[in-house]
Amino acid sequence: MVHIKEFAVERWMDEYEDNARYNLAETCCASVSLNDLEVFAGSKSTNIIDFSKKQIYGxxxxxxxxxxxxxxxxSGGIDGDVKPSQVLVxxxxxxxxFLTLYTNVxxxxxxxxxxxxxxxLYSVPESFGAEVSLxxxxxxxxxxxxxxxLEKLVQPNTKLIILNNPQNPTGAVLSRETLQGIVDFARKHSITIHSDEVYRPLxxxxxxxxxxxxxxxxxxxxxxxxxxxxxxxxxxxxLGWIVSADTSIIDACASTRDYTTISVSQVDDQIATFALSLPTRENLMQRNIQLARENLALVNAFVEKFSWACQWTRPxxxxxxxxEFFGRNGRPIRDVEFCERLFAKTGAMLVPGSRCFGGDIDFQGYVRLGYVQENQIIVDGLKVLEDFMRSDYETLPTY
Structure with missing residues (x-):
């Protein structure tokens, strides 16, 4: 195993997140409490956690x-219904x-x-000694x-094609046609596909x-x-999971995990079970999709208002x-300095694209913004960002 590179986006989040007044970098839908889950379930009498259960490994x-x-x-994805035996929590x-990459590369x-x-998704395979093509x-x-x-990138020793769908940081999705093409290619060459679908089904x-x-x-x-x-x-x-039609993949990952955490917390297991039960899951997702649409409209209005300084592909x-942010000269803004100065002056937090997604080479001038927090956070955060755009933005250097 070679030395693993510093995890740039997580280092950035760790440095700024706790002290942010307006966290416009949050990647999770607005968090909920256990009391909220009871409301989504439609019954205040339902017990999320069984307090009588002995806390063994489970x-x-x-x-x-x-x-x-x-x-x-x-459902309907793997020759009909997916089975519990095809899931590892x-x-x-x-x-x-990490488990799947460690096991397969x-x-x-x-x-x-x-x-x-x-x-x-690319630094971990590199740390295991694999060559990674982007x-x-x-x-x-x-x-x-x-x-x-893809045909040009694949080599005789290609073991994995790694996807992130929906994509972080862009919010893009791969079409059915594109996915079918990837699957057909992988099947032809007997290559395993790793699909990080952590933002699904939002x-x-x-x-x-x-x-x-x-x-x-x-x-x-x-x-x-x-x-x-x-x-x-x-x-x-x-709490997360791995799902595969090939139970040998599940078995291998479970065997690998015996050396790390062995299992997940029984308390976490119970909460997740409750949250993914009906109607709780449907009500929670309805709330989050509505929140995403409302807040995305606000971000869209910001991008349109400052079209002289920024542009995007709408998620x-x-x-x-x-x-993507740029100066009057059309050149990319120095995104790290942009994020640092914005935070220092207003407490609003964004993530610089070149530092956290491009290795300081790619995506100069880009920032990642998270928009599915509580609506008031977006309203207030965009307000101070607008003020900064009018007062300080044009003093920022460009590349």
């Missing part, structure tokens, strides 16, 4: 009911990704990874991927038909990861937007 792979509730999120999606392997994306999304095509480029701007999970194409050599953090507003319980799903 079901190592996750309780059967929780795994069934997670499987229900992918993990400590957040970050562990789900090693020295001498090659990986193709969609880009930009969450740094874990499959760059095309902003001019709504951050889409070109299949002909589809707020995709029209009448939501894009499918990678599990919907009948290809066994693939798996999806997800969690309760982003779309389901419960980052605090640290279709998830909680994040990737906005």
């Amino acid at each position: 079901a190592i792979r996750g309780s059967k009911q929780l795994r069934q509730n997670i499987a229900n999120l992918y 993990t400590n957040g999606a970050i562990q789900a990704n 090693g020295v001498g392997d090659h990986v193709v990874c969609q880009y930009p994306t969450y740094q874990q 499959w760059r999304s095309d902003e001019t095509k709504e951050w889409g991927l070109h299949l002909e480029e 589809f707020h701007s995709t029209g009448s038909q939501n894009p499918p999970s990678i599990l919907s194409f009948g290809y066994e050599k693939c798996y999806a990861t997800g969690s309760m953090s982003k779309a389901f507003s419960l980052a605090g319980i640290r 279709k799903a998830g909680t994040t937007a990737f906005i």
Whole structure:
């Protein structure tokens, strides 16, 4: 194992998040309490946690009911209904990704990874000794991927194609046609597909038909990861999952985890089981989709008001937007200094794209903004950002 690179976006969040007055960098839907979950369930008498239950390790792979509730999120995806045996519950999606990458990638392997994306998805394989080729999304095509480029990137030793759908930081989604093309290519070359779907199913701007999970194409050599953090507003319980039609993938990841956390907290398991039960899940998602649409309209109004200084591809799903800022000269603004000065003056927090998603080389002038917090946070945060745009923005240096 080689030295792993510093996790830039998590370092940035750790440095600024706790002291932010207006956190415009939050990537989770506005968090909910256990009391809120009871309301979404429609019954105040329902017990979320069984206080009489002895706190042993519990079901190592996750309780059967929780795994069934997670499987229900992918109904019809794997030759019909997904089974609980095809689900492994993990400590957040970050562990789900780590376990699958550790289990499937090693020295001498090659990986193709969609880009930009969450740094874990390419830095972790590199740390295991794999060579990683970045499959760059095309902003001019709504951050889409070109299949002909995949053919050029793949090598004889390619083990994984890594996707992030919906995409962090852009909020873009891959179409059914693109996914089908990726699956057909992977099947032809017997390559496993790793699909980080942590922002699924928060589809707020995709029209009448939501894009499918990678599990919907009948290809066994693939798996999806997800969690309760982003779309389901419960980052605090640290619970995620791996789902695959190939139970050997689930078995291998479970075996790997024996060396780390062994199982998830029984308390977290119970809360997640409750949250993913009906009607709680549907009511929670309805609230989050409505919040996303309302807040996205406010961000859109900001981008239109300051079109001389910024532009974007409007997100279709998830909680994040990737906005490009530039000076009067048309050159990209120095995004790190922009975020630092904005925070110092107003307490409003954004994430610089070049630092956290581009290795200081790519995405100069871009910032990631999270827009599915409580509505008042967006209203107040955008207000101080507008004030900064009028008072300080034009003093910022450009590249």
